[in-house]
Amino acid sequence: MVLKLHGLPMSTSTTRVMICLHEKGLDFELVPVDLFARENKQPLFLAKNPFGQVPVLEDGDLTLFESRAITAYLAEKYKDSRNDLIRHESLNESAMVKVWSEVESHEYDPVVSQIVHQHFVAPMIGKTSDQTVIDENLEKLGKVLDVYETRLSNTKYLAGDFFSLADLHHLPYTFYFMKTPWASILNDRPHVKAWWEDISSRPAFEKVAVGMVFGEK
Amino acid sequence: MATPVKVYGPPMSTALSRVLACLHEKDVEFQLIPINMSKGDHKKPEFLKIQPFGQVPAFQDESITLFESRSICRYICEKHAEKGNKRLYGTNPLEKASIDQWIEAEGQSFNPPSSTLVFQLAFAPRMKLKQDPKAIKQNEDKLQKVLEVYEKRLGESRFLAGDEFSLADLSHLPNTQYLVTAANRAEIFTSKQNVGRWWDEISSRDSWKKVVEMQKSS
Numbered sequence: 008m009v010l011k012l013h014g015l016p017m018s019t020s021t022t023r024v025m026i027c028l029h030e031k032g033l034d035f036e037l038v039p040v041d042l043f044a045r046e047n048k049q050p051l052f053l054a055k056n057p058f059g060q061v062p063v064l065e066d067g068d069l070t071l072f073e074s075r076a077i078t079a080y081l082a083e084k085y086k087d088s089r090n091d092l093i094r095h096e097s098l099n100e101s102a103m104v105k106v107w108s109e110v111e112s113h114e115y116d117p118v119v120s121q122i123v124h125q126h127f128v129a130p131m132i133g134k135t136s137d138q139t140v141i142d143e144n145l146e147k148l149g150k151v152l153d154v155y156e157t158r159l160s161n162t163k164y165l166a167g168d169f170f171s172l173a174d175l176h177h178l179p180y181t182f183y184f185m186k187t188p189w190a191s192i193l194n195d196r197p198h199v200k201a202w203w204e205d206i207s208s209r210p211a212f213e214k215v216a217v218g219m220v221f222g223e224k
Numbered sequence: 225m226a227t228p229v230k231v232y233g234p235p236m237s238t239a240l241s242r243v244l245a246c247l248h249e250k251d252v253e254f255q256l257i258p259i260n261m262s263k264g265d266h267k268k269p270e271f272l273k274i275q276p277f278g279q280v281p282a283f284q285d286e287s288i289t290l291f292e293s294r295s296i297c298r299y300i301c302e303k304h305a306e307k308g309n310k311r312l313y314g315t316n317p318l319e320k321a322s323i324d325q326w327i328e329a330e331g332q333s334f335n336p337p338s339s340t341l342v343f344q345l346a347f348a349p350r351m352k353l354k355q356d357p358k359a360i361k362q363n364e365d366k367l368q369k370v371l372e373v374y375e376k377r378l379g380e381s382r383f384l385a386g387d388e389f390s391l392a393d394l395s396h397l398p399n400t401q402y403l404v405t406a407a408n409r410a411e412i413f414t415s416k417q418n419v420g421r422w423w424d425e426i427s428s429r430d431s432w433k434k435v436v437e438m439q440k441s442s
Contacts, residue, residue: 057373058333071321073328080321099288102299109292112331114277154276 010035013055014062015042016218019120019179020074021062026178027078029211030092031085075112078172092172100167107165107173114154116180118147123183127221145189152196159198164206174206182207183221226286228253229300232271233280234261235442238342238398239293240281241435245394246297248431251308256438294327297391311388319386326384326392333373337366338399345407367412371419378418383426393426401427401436 010028012035014021021037028035040046040061047059055063056072063070064077066084071077082092094100121144125136158165165173181203185193194200206212231247231254233240247254259265259280267278275282275291283290285303290296301313314320340363348355377384385392400423403409414420426432 057377058329058370069318069321071325073325073332076321076324076328079324080317083317083320098299098303101302102288102290102295105295105298106290106292109295109331110277112328113292117336151277157276 008067011038011065012036012062013038013040013052013065015039016215017220018042018061019123019183020060022179022215022219023074023176024062024064024077024081025215026175026212027081027092027172029214030090030175030209031081032089033081033085075108075172075176078175079108082172090170092170092175094166094169094171100169103166104171104173107171108176110165111173111176114151115177118144118151119180119184122148122187122189123180123221126187127183131221145192149192152192152199155199155202156196159202164202170206170209174202178206178212178215179219182212182216182219186221226253228255230255230257230284232257232274232282232284233259233266235435235438237280238339238402239279241398241401241439242293242395243281243283243296243300244435244438245397245431246300246312246391248434249309249312249394249429250300250304252300252304294331294395297394301391309389311390312394313391314385319390322385323390323392326390327395329384330392330395333370334367334396335399337363337370338403341367341407341409342399342402345409346402364409364412371412371416374422375416375418378422383422389426389429393422394432397426397432397435401432 010033012021012024012028014024014037016022016025016037025035025037040052042061046052047056047061052063053059055065055070058072060072062074062077063072064080066080071080079093083095086093086095093104122141125138125141129136155165162168164170165177181193184190185203193203207216229247229252231240231243233256235241235244235256244254244256259271261280265271266275266280271282272278274284274289277291279291281291281293281296283296283299285299290299298313305313311319314323340359344355344360344363347353374384381387383389383393384396400413404413404423404427413423
């Protein structure tokens with residue numbers, strides 16, 4: 008039975024899952040959800056995700072929402088195929104994957120998502136972009152990336168010397184962030200820059216990046 | 225005999241109490257190492273070595289140091305799957321996926337508005353900081369919307385991830401405790417039948433009562 012992913016190819020949370028699917032070499036069907044027509048707020052979709060957000064994964068009888076729970080599930084179910092994104096054979100390594108996945112969730116995402124939303128999404132939905140919000144979050148982002156810079160001068164990837172879900176989760180928003188006028192915040196930090204160039208050139212990501220078209224006419 | 229794990233931080237910290245609740249549920253011995261945040265202990269170099277973002281809690285288990293409360297909880301559950309409450313993180317991948325889903329929902333949807341309200345209503349007055357009425361209203365509205373989703377969910381299953389208490393419910397204990405008992409916002413929860421029933425059940429667990437005792441006596 009084929010995995011079904013409900014979402015859109017330019018949505019950061021949907022692409023977070025798509026990258027994981029490609030990393031594991033899994034076939035799936037992308038079922039578009041018309042966010043502009045508020046399909047995600049209709050009862051049929053709410054039955055799959057009561058929060059009315061994309062993505063949703065259907066795997067046989069199992070329906071899951073929250074992109075990071077979905078990637079964790081896929082990485083575990085298919086842990087023996089291709090790269091082990093969760094380091095399941097080492098309790099300590101898998102613990103570090105968990106730590107840096109939480110860091111992405113709670114320290115990085117809230118900050119970088121604000122910048123991407125204000126710069127790309129606000130104009131798309133007819134709102135003016137709020138420079139104060141952008142500026143506040145650029146400052147916060149600098150501080151977070153200072154921690155990353157130190158970390159990545161000790162290890163090749165965030166959780167250790169191995170690519171993992173912790174790095175993968177950063178790909179979607181960072182891709183869009185690098186298209187804003189403020190990419191230098193990342194590029195000015197050499198270890199972060201090297202890490203970004205490495206993870207964003209992975210074939211699984213390149214396949215998904217093709218559909219990530221915010222900010223392009 | 226294993227060395228007790230070390231948890232660094234003040235008991236009143238919501239994120240720290242999330243970890244303590246998990247340790248109690250799993251019957252894992254721990255040593256609480258106080259961190260005096262008003263003296264800036266959490267920004268000192270020795271602490272930044274184990275928690276580079278300068279936040280609490282930090283955690284040490286023999287040679288490994290961890291931070292981010294939800295990852296610490298998952299680690300404790302995986303390392304000690306056979307101890308204490310064996311069903312806390314599910315007993316098979318499908319149960320675990322559902323629990324992870326609701327831990328994410330807590331982290332992404334419940335935590336932002338509830339932690340802002342905890343800060344504004346419970347901590348700011350104690351710290352003699354000015355409250356922001358606009359932020360309070362906005363986050364009350366957001367929290368209401370989230371709890372409407374919970375109300376429906378908890379009418380379908382006893383706990384968030386299924387019919388057993390899990391890490392997903394546990395994750396909600398710290399912020400809700402403050403909102404209900406120290407911020408005069410019990411009504412947001414108790415006015416909803418299923419949410420009210422759920423809160424009563426999860427907050428009366430022995431593990432949580434022990435954490436609350438620790439917070440009161442610190």
